[in-house]
Amino acid sequence: MSRPDRSTRAMHQALPPALRDAVDDFAEHLSRVRNRSTHTVRAYVTDLVSLLDHAVRMGCVDLADLDLSVLRSWLARQRTTGAARTSLARRAASARAFSAWAHRAGLLAVDVGAALASPRAHRELPGVLRADQAAALVEAPARRATPTTDPPQAHQEHTDPAPTDAAGAPTETAVPLRDRVLLELLYATGVRVSEACGLDVADVDHGRRVIRVLGKGGRERSVPYGVPAQRALDDWLRRGRPALMGAHSGDALLLGARGGRLNPTTARQIVGAYAEAAGLPRTSPHGLRHSAATHLLEGGADLRAVQELLGHSSLASTQIYTHVSVERLRAAYRQAHPRA
Structure with missing residues (x-):
């Protein structure tokens, strides 16, 4: 059990x-x-x-x-x-x-x-960042003067010595590079935080700019990402990941500060901390997923395509984002129209 x-x-x-x-x-x-x-x-x-x-x-x-x-x-x-x-x-x-x-x-x-009947669950509309707010969030690590520090992670990570760069000094750029690629991937692809943390290096197809994601129920899907995420990945794999690699790194794409695979709980704390530091509304990885889906639909993406990108087994799970877009449209109308 x-x-x-x-x-x-x-x-x-x-x-x-x-x-x-x-x-x-x-x-x-x-x-x-x-x-x-x-x-x-x-x-x-x-x-x-x-x-x-x-x-x-x-x-x-x-x-x-x-x-x-x-x-x-x-x-x-x-x-x-x-x-x-x-x-x-x-x-x-x-x-x-x-x-x-x-x-x-x-x-x-x-x-x-x-x-057996049950009460119909009231479905809250998810909080969504504006496109400019999402951009500010994913670019926040590059603007920070000092790197973030991870909260305690899995026990095995505490057994590793603190990572050092080639000169033997503690790394000062690897963690912000990791934070940047985490934020870019979450927003660019709309993947779940557990899916992002579960990625291996081999799951990234740089030529086609897609990642192979293992989602709920063991369902595998390919999700594309854009040029900004590709740049973040290149920087992370070239300068960040090698500096953090340790005995417990394995094939994990995203690493914690002590070399083990990045924990979803840590990833949530990273997103929340950057959002707070940037003066943005309280945000989580799932909030970035909501934002990515909403912005895709507002940009004209087909609902079925968004369903496939998000890994929803049912179209009904994806349709909530159309309501989000309508609410944003209503808010803009109420704010701007003289007879609203």
Whole structure:
């Protein structure tokens, strides 16, 4: 079973053996058959353990006792304890997925979750930088007089000595070069921060100016990038990466300050720190992804092409960016039109 938090593990151990085995088998199915990420499996397991713990409290001693009334009671209890609509929608989806799997596996005579309704999640429009703000952010590392310092990363990186340049002095340019290529790639390609940090040197096709990205569900796609990102990559690979390379670098494209693969948490902190230093709205790597998608659509890109670039499995996930563009258009109209 994926490693959820301590309280969930305690509830899991307290379940009757048959229910505990069902949780473990479902987690195995998600991981090996559905190829879900560790984070996704952990979320499903957490929801499922909570559901089955509630079922036991209602008198269910076997999976066959699970019915629609138990599922509804569980969601109602979640709502009374303050769960947000988005959380309720996700938990209902977890219950439906488990019920469908259990029915196919012969553990439930009826797919009791098929009739489970859930509140429609309210989808917030993502925050989007203007094109000039995004440009200011990605160019910020080149304007900084002093390099950034990384927060603590994985344990193995602390075992390496501090990197030095050819003259033996601590590197003063490698980290800003790394920050610059990180920001350029996030905005130029719209990739997820985990995808950017997972890139290897061989994933960059300099001739065609595309990167090979391994996305959610193990789906691979090629994403193009522009000339500014190419310049940042050239500088990083020529002058930055060699200065930071260490025993734990491997084939990673982006490195932490102590030589290991750049951690997504560190990457988020880098983006946030540069945005704050530049006086921009609070921004994250996902905010740059939103901005890239919105600017592509505003520039006339086809919605299907943006879907492919972002790695969305459903066009519905991409369509939210059309609403962002409409909101920006409305804001400009209200500000500028005399009869708005």
